[in-house]
Amino acid sequence: MLSLRSVNQFYGQQHILWDVDLDLPAGSCTGVIGRPGMGKTTLVNCIMGHLPVNSGSMVWQEEHGQPQDLLGLPVEKRAVLGIGYVPQTRPLFSQLSVEENLQVALLAGVEAARHPAIPPMVYDLFPALWSLRHTRSGELPISQQQQVALARALVLMPKLLILDEPTGGMSPWLEEEMGNLIHRLNHEFGMTILLLEQQPSFIRRVADYFLLLHRGRNVAHGRVAQLDDSMIDTWLTV
Structure with a gap:
């Protein structure tokens, strides 16, 4: 579905991403793991078009479709293509209702006319939001604001969903719920998931594949079963 090859990115003279390769097979869940400041969010901002790529390639290809150069598309076209993104900050319009x-979010898609109403699956996944749909989002507790942010990314039924640190600041119970949700989106709805995380245990639970970033380099990757304790001790232990 999405293939990155030798992606390099600079902030001024500072080299942030170094020849990063990443493959996201359709229907898979891939976890990008690394300590803070190792390039995870920069990588996603490059995929979304919020940051320029200095060299390398990003190719989007759906089943039976023609490959498309993602680098040639502006931010809004990437969303219409089928890429949904929930940033770590989960920004909402606090004065607007749920x-x-x-x-x-529906209006952000050129093809929004195909979705005249919020897809039923959104309220199916987040039933509490139905009774709160007329409540200002800024009045909700953080856990429900996070649900709104996730629901907003799902209204256009993305083919690829990118989640940046979805368990950040969560209690163990909410983290368990988030894992269940990701599993359901991946297995029941067939969404391809790209998950940015610091916790190896969460990646091991929900992901099929992993990529380990250290100082902007992909120092290890493979099936999640290969993410062993020695690798974690080497690259993730502070």
């Missing part, structure tokens, strides 16, 4: 936040 439903208004979701409607704004």
